[in-house]
Amino acid sequence: MMQASGPSREPGRHGYFITLEGGEGGGKSTQARILSNRLAGLGYDTLLTREPGGSPGAERLRDVLLSGAVAPLGPAAEAIVFSAARIDHLDKTIRPALAQGAVVICDRFADSTRAYQGALGNLDPRLILTLEAVTVGPTRPDLTLVLDLPADEGLDRANRRRTDGPVDRFEAENLAFHQGLRQTFLDIAAAEPDRCMVIDARRSPEDVSEAIWAIVEPRLKSALQPARGLPSNVIPLASSRRTPEVS
Numbered sequence: 001m002m003q004a005s006g007p008s009r010e011p012g013r014h015g016y017f018i019t020l021e022g023g024e025g026g027g028k029s030t031q032a033r034i035l036s037n038r039l040a041g042l043g044y045d046t047l048l049t050r051e052p053g054g055s056p057g058a059e060r061l062r063d064v065l066l067s068g069a070v071a072p073l074g075p076a077a078e079a080i081v082f083s084a085a086r087i088d089h090l091d092k093t094i095r096p097a098l099a100q101g102a103v104v105i106c107d108r109f110a111d112s113t114r115a116y117q118g119a120l121g122n123l124d125p126r127l128i129l130t131l132e133a134v135t136v137g138p139t140r141p142d143l144t145l146v147l148d149l150p151a152d153e154g155l156d157r158a159n160r161r162r163t164d165g166p167v168d169r170f171e172a173e174n175l176a177f178h179q180g181l182r183q184t185f186l187d188i189a190a191a192e193p194d195r196c197m198v199i200d201a202r203r204s205p206e207d208v209s210e211a212i213w214a215i216v217e218p219r220l221k222s223a224l225q226p227a228r229g230l231p232s233n234v235i236p237l238a239s240s241r242r243t244p245e246v247s
């Protein structure tokens with residue numbers, strides 16, 4: 001069990017919160033898995049999770065969102081449903097794990113709402129900021145890894161991965177949408193350079209994972225130190241867990 005240090009952390013957060021973001025097919029799920037396995041191998045408590053989803057209630061909303069059933073209601077409605085899923089995910093999965101000292105690795109999070117529904121959906125930024133304040137509050141990621149590659153390469157990868165299933169609601173958008181998405185994630189990273197690191201995702205999975213490790217390792221070392229003792233109400237976690245949906 002590790003314990004977080006640092007002056008400006010969320011009260012009760014003893015772990016470390018890492019999110020992976022970016023456009024389609026950038027390798028987020030692949031890299032989230034590699035990072036989680038690497039950290040678990042080093043003895044870190046890790047929790048690998050994803051959005052939309054990551055808790056039973058949020059997984060049900062995931063099915064609805066990716067089916068496209070909410071799309072006709074417009075981007076504001078979609079942003080609200082993604083946020084509803086996030087509330088459940090944070091309450092049931094992320095915050096308890098952070099309170100217990102885990103490294104939480106989440107495949108997509110609130111930056112995806114900013115990008116997909118906010119920028120690409122032309123929503124008033126004040127709505128996105130308000131939703132984020134209500135849903136995420138102080139549980140902001142410590143580190144966000146933005147996996148960046150040209151939109152056409154990402155779509156090619158996603159197409160190759162798909163065997164015979166249908167495209168989901170977002171994969172079905174055109175190339176211009178995905179190019180705008182890439183730029184939006186780069187803009188988010190530029191606006192928050194302390195939190196966000198952009199990774200060139202055109203390289204091999206092994207090279208990308210080494211680039212990620214070079215960023216994560218020193219940050220974790222300075223943020224987490226061995227716990228001196230756990231409060232009596234904290235149950236130590238197994239060394240590595242995944243929300244069932246990403247197992």
Ligand code: Z5A
Binds near residue numbers: 029108109114
């Ligand atoms: N969404 C939203 O609109 N608002 C929100 O608030 C949130 C989400 C949270 C979730 O879809 C959708 O919800 C998503 C945004 C929207 N849009 N879409 N579509 P999802 O969870 O089903 O999938 P995704 O998050 O979009 O994942 P992805 O972009 O499709 O893939 P990825 O995770 O980035 O990549 P991957 O699955 O690891 O790899 C893709 C393929 O490339 C696979 O065959 C790999 O073997 C291959 N790969 C991976 N890395 C490499 C490298 N380095 N080289 C070559 N090939 C590679």
